Amino acid sequence: MKTLMLGNEAVARGLYEAGCSFVSSYPGTPSTEITEYVAKYSEVYAEWAPNEKVAMESAFGAALAGKRSFCGMKHVGLNVAADPLFTISYTGVNAGMVIAVADDAGMHSSQNEQDSRHYALSSKIPMLEPADSAEAIAFTKLAYEISEKFDTPVLLKMCTRVSHSQSVVEQGDRVEASKPYEKNPGKYIMMPGNAKLRHPVVEKRTKDLTEYAETAPINVIEKGEDKKMGIITSSTSYQYVKEVFGDKYPVFKLGLIWPMPEKAILDFAASVESLVVVEELDSFIETHCRNLGLNPKGKEIFSNIGEISQNIVAEKFGIDTNSGATIDAVIPNRPPVMCAGCPHRGLFYTLSKNKVTVIGDIGCYTLGAVAPLNAIDAVVCMGASISGLHGFNKSQDDASSGKSVAVIGDSTFMHSGMTGLVNIAYNNSNSTVIILDNSITGMTGHQQNPTTGYNLKGDPASKIDLEALCRAVGINRVRVVDPYDLAECDTVIKEELAADEPSVIISRRPCALLKYVKHNKPxxxxxxxxxxxxxxxxxxxxxxxxxxxxxxxxxxxxxxxxxxxxxxxxxxxxxxxxxx
Amino acid sequence: METKNVMIVGVGGQGSLLASKLLGKLLLTKGYDIKVSEVHGMSQRGGSVVTYVRFGDKVYSPIIDKGEADFIVSFEMLEAARYTEFLKPDGKIITNTQQINPMPVITGAAEYPAELEEKIKSAGVDLVAVDALSLAEQAGSAKAVNIVLMGILSKYFDFTVDEWNEAIESSVPPKFLELNKKAFALGREVK
The missing domain is CATH 3.30.70.20 (Alpha-Beta Plaits)
Known part of the structure; x- marks a missing residue:
């Protein structure tokens, strides 16, 4: 039966059908729904980990034990998990292991637009790149076959337009898969003596995978009638190319984006008069072509910034597009805002009023940066508020510590804020950290985390005691405020900024959008x-x-x-x- | 059949996802190839949101580009104006006349443009502007604006009322079914 399925839901379906039985992820737009959907299958154990590194290492452990495993994350999450990534490449797997990474070209909901394909190249792990939901199912299943055949984790590269587009799919049945665990120290203990022996295995694997890529069923050449130009492309860029040209020009669509074939690309280039590469963000396919001695047109015509679209493809080749009607009016922007009733608002108002320097973090509360609150000075990545504040204060001999704070959400604190707090206590900067505890992971659409008392499946779980945790790492001053109470916020912030030792303020009130939160009358x-x-x-x-x-x-x-x-x-x- | 393009635009939280879900389900029963694209995350927090629905014999691109939309269904007047340039020369905009001030207007940094309805029309656009909020309230809930707008849109599609109602049945919880059917009927009656 044909159904419409979101790309992320399709990856979840592929995991289910492939017999995956262990999933550990950290939410991040646009990857989050993969794990939410797969959690609905009772055959699959699925969890939210505190961060992507923990998720990937847990998935590795499951694969080692002989269970097909998965972890999913957004592009910047793969940075967090890069440490295990590069070494799991050496150990290989027992049962298959697939890692989904969802890029966000155009930065719809991200702090940068890095191109994750470089991770495949540098970690020497094969990467598959589906272009719609049907491919998301098929490629996920194929990824497990490749993983077990070549003894490697496999990266599945998604992007906003594939993850968050619904298209037509047909579903298959689940096939259970597992392998026995066998101790193999030489393969799985990565100390220098063993790792030196594994590196050549990895290089040989890449050669074998390159050979596989020459005839891989997901690298497809579509014949075109006009050989004046041949186009190499992948993922959503393929869709834009086909939208504009249909079957006019030959198209080489790469489903295996790393390693790429060599002979097949040279043969394709030889079959057409000129070669063009259409790809979003960096020159990845194009660089590969150049390494093969080809001279394709690519980034000299397409930008390495932002998304491509059908109109952009058309314009680059001189094809007219409809220009829509223009209205004689200045249309004001409609940026995202903190919701009415958002508990962060009162806290940020107080910080703004007191002219406090605020090192911020990643979450809904990044919106404290926009007018009229204008309450944030810097935001870099998950966890960077606390460690950033430590450096900011320590480098100035704490001259700034009476008028600067870090703000971080409960989920982000669990993700990578705790270690920064340990550093504040251990290396004793007189810093004030505010944990915005709204009892949920808000920005990505309400996921549970270790502070909420519930797990991914909605069952009761161990709940971190934030106050006890902060005290345990060496913070003596831990205060709790209600951000709806402006006077209390003002008093406590002033007192903690004035205090002569590190402190934590927990601003505690659940997200106003949570279903169990009862609102007052307007x-x-x-x-x-x-x-x-x-x-x-x-x-x-x-x-x-x-x-x-x-x-x-x-x-x-x-x-x-x-x-x-x-x-x-x-x-x-x-x-x-x-x-x- | 050449690919048809419907854009659904509005303010985060207005219920555009249900509208696209409904449309997708209906089109699927007709055997079309379909792509429905939405953007989650940051755009949901009261920001401008857009969903693309494309259907035909074979649909490639998941998005609708400038000058391509056959229909723009807008939940809010300013959003109708914002996306007018995405309309095909012979396309149609169906909009709710409700005004929701964006933050730059609330803070006084920008003004909500006056007489948008006239300005869109004078750009040569075929505009259907309806107070869908009142009709939704008449049906029983302000949240049914999305279904009222689908009722208006339905007049320009060759599907029967029964087929639309079946799609509504498979898209909304049973306890809201009658409300939504009423909202759809009120939209469809709009001249």
Missing amino acids: LAVDADKCRSCKMCMKIGCPAISMQNGKAVIDNTLCTGCGVCEQLCKFDAFKSSKEAN
């Missing part, structure tokens, strides 16, 4: 009392706007959190019941 503005001072506009709440000079509340958005009410000096905010 507030309303008493127009007679509103003096148009716009104090309530300083918190950037999407539920408040000024109309005809008076503050107005959108009662479809307002959760009655009361933060605006605390800012109003004229007592103009009332619960809607009172105002009526």
Whole structure:
């Protein structure tokens, strides 16, 4: 039966059909749904790990034990997991192991647009790249065959447009797969003596895989009628090429993006008058072609920044596209904002009001950086707030420590913030860390984590005691505040900044979007009392706007959190019941 | 059949994903090749959101580019204006007339443009502007704006009301079925 399936759901289906029985991942857009979908199959054990490194090492352990295993992550997550990646390449696997990495060209929800294909090359691990959901199922299953045949983990490269597009698939049945565990120290203990013997095995494997690539069923040449130009492409770029040219020109579609074939590409190049490579981000296929002595057109016409589209392909080849109608109006942007009732708002308002330098982190709360709060100074990567603050303060002999903080979410703290806090305590910088504990991983769409008390399947789980953890690593001052209480936030932040030792403030209130969170009645503005001072506009709440000079509340958005009410000096905010 | 393109645009949280799900299910029963693309993550937090629905004999690209949309279904007036350049010269925009101020307007850094309906029309666009929010409330919930808009869109497709209703049945929980069927009917009655 044909069904419409999201690319990520299709990877999950492929895992199920391939007999994968162990999944460990950390959420990250656009990869998250793979693991959420696969968790729905009772045959598959699936979990959220605290970070991608732990996920990959756990998946390795499962493969070692003889179970087909998987871990999924976004492109920057693979940086976190790069340490095991490069050495699992040496050990190889027992049962098959597949690692999905989802790139985000165009940075729809990411802090950089790195091209993960380079990881395949540098870790010497084969990488498959599906172009739609049907391929996502088929390539996932093939990845396990390759993994076991060539004794290697296999990378499955996704991207936003494949992960988050639904297309038509047909489903198959699950085939169980497992192998016995056998102790093999020479293969699995990577100390120098053994690793030196494994490296040549890896190089030989790459040669064998290159040979396999020459005739691999997922490297497909589509004949075109016009041999003036031949196009080598892959993934979503293939779709844009076909959208524009249909069957006009010969197309070499690479499903195995590393290692790439050599003879097959040389033969293809020889069969056409000119060669073009269409690929998003870096010159990867093109560089390979150049290494083979070819001189294709690639990045000299296509940018290595952002996504490609059918119009971009058309324009590069001089084909006219429709230019849409233009409107005689300036259209304001509609950037993402903190939701009405978001517990982060009151905390960021307090930091902004006190003119505190804020080293931020990755999550919904990065939105504290935008107007009108403008409360963040720097954001780099998961966990960097705490370690960044330590360096910021220590390098200035703590001259800055009375007016600077790190802010980090509960899930990000578990991911890679804890080690930074250990460093603050161990190397004693007088730093103040604020953990924004909203009891969920928010930005990626509400995933459980070790602080929430539930696991991926929704079952009760061990719950980290954040206060005890902070004390255990050596922080003596640990305070908890309710971010809806502006006076309390202000007092505690001032006290902890003034304190002469490291401290942690836990700003604790669950995400307003969580189903179990009960909202108060929406507030309303008493127009007679509103003096148009716009104090309530300083918190950037999407539920408040000024109309005809008076503050107005959108009662479809307002959760009655009361933060605006605390800012109003004229007592103009009332619960809607009172105002009526 | 040449590929048809429907864009569904709005503000994060307005329910555009249900609309695309419904459309996808209906098109699948007709045997089309289909691609439906959405962007998750950052764009959901009250930002501008866009979903692409493409169907035909063979659909390659998952996205709709400028000048390609046969229909733009918009949940909000400013978003209709934002994506007008994606419309084909003979395409049609169906929009809810609701205005939701984006943060730059709320903070006073930008203005919500006046008379957008007239401005879109004077750009030569075939525009159907409807107060879908009122119709959704009439059906029983402000959240049914998405289904009201699908009701309006349905008049331009060759599928029967029964076929649309079957797709609604397979897309919404049973307890909201009657509400959504009513919302669809109210949309379809719009002249």
